[in-house]
Amino acid sequence: MVRGKRAASTGQSVPTGQAVYCTVRGLRTHARVYGRNHPVTIVIVPGLGCASWMYLRLARLLAQHHTVWLYDPPGHGLSRGHRNDPVITEQLTDHLAMWLEAQQLKRPVLLGHSLGGEVIIELAVRYPQLAGALIAVAPTGIPENPSLLKQMRRLVRDIPRERLAFLPLSLIAYLRTGGRRFYRLARAVEHQSALPFLVLICCPVLLIGGARDPVVSSGALQRLTGGWPHLQVVELAGAPHALTDANADAVTEQIQRWLGGIHLTEQAD
Structure with a gap:
């Protein structure tokens, strides 16, 4: 049972997380897990230079319905890193893949x-084989993004x-x-991107953009989908780039509405 304090505005308990460490490629890797007893697992992967503590507001809300890992x-964040690793997105992807296997997370969202x-x-x-449904929030690397x-x-x-209180967490x-x-x-993001390969992915994908995000426009995300049925785009009015917080x-x-309409298989094995 997850213990937590009462939220004054909603009356629901606020889940408290537990720090979990494991070693991946010789690096002590940190994550924080909320609500272990839920059937659906969501793993939150931070943006460039970001850390798990920047996503606490979202994690605590999602953890009222799902098991949530902040990676x-x-x-x-609190994970160790070699001086020259990672410096390209492929290294970040490889590390995430090995971390998912180490934590025995079967096709999470x-x-x-x-x-x-x-x-x-x-x-x-x-x-x-490691990926369940995907939720990409203000994803960078769209082809029409400008120079670094x-x-x-x-x-x-x-x-x-x-949000003002978010700025020191970011710094x-x-x-x-x-x-x-x-x-x-950042240089790697400028020169290569996985987003054009969205059409090669078989699992459901939700793209969420903010109407006030100057970094990634929701219109650009809409053009990426190409009308494919497994890709859905949602625009949030008034949302900045860090809409996961604001x-x-x-x-x-x-997310709740979208997950309710798709078939999840990540823990069926």
Whole structure:
């Protein structure tokens, strides 16, 4: 049974998480798990330079219905990282695949934000046996995104649109990642992307965009789907790039509605 305090606004208990560590490729990897007794498991994969603590609001809401894992990629959050690893998205994808196997998570729902959205899509292409349904929230790497410099300018434009209390959490996470790793991963995002391979994925995919996100437009996400029935796009009005925090309630509502309409097989084995 998950213990938690009462939420004054909703009357529901707020799940408290448990830190879980394992070693992947010689790196001590951190995750936090909420609500272990639910039948559906969701793994949240952070964006570039982000950390698990930036997704607590979303995790606690989702954990009222599902088992939720907040995963820290190598060199992010509370996970250790080598100086030169990871610096390309393939390394992030390989580490996530090995971590899923180490935790014995069978085809969970993968929720990736920003760069994390690219990582889960690449994982579904390269490791289809590990991926259940995919939820990509404001995924970067869309073909019409501009150069790295222009993307950084868009991120700066996004800062005033985020929740004030979220900004120090972001700063701590970026400092933990370090400028060298952040820059090299950002360069990799500029030159390669897994998003054009969405049509090769057989599992259901939900793309969530924010109407006020200057980094990734929901219109660009809509054009990526190409009318394929397994791809669905939702736009949240007034949502910035970090809509997993600023609009956690609305994101949770959309996820719940979408999961209720698809067939999940991740724990059927």
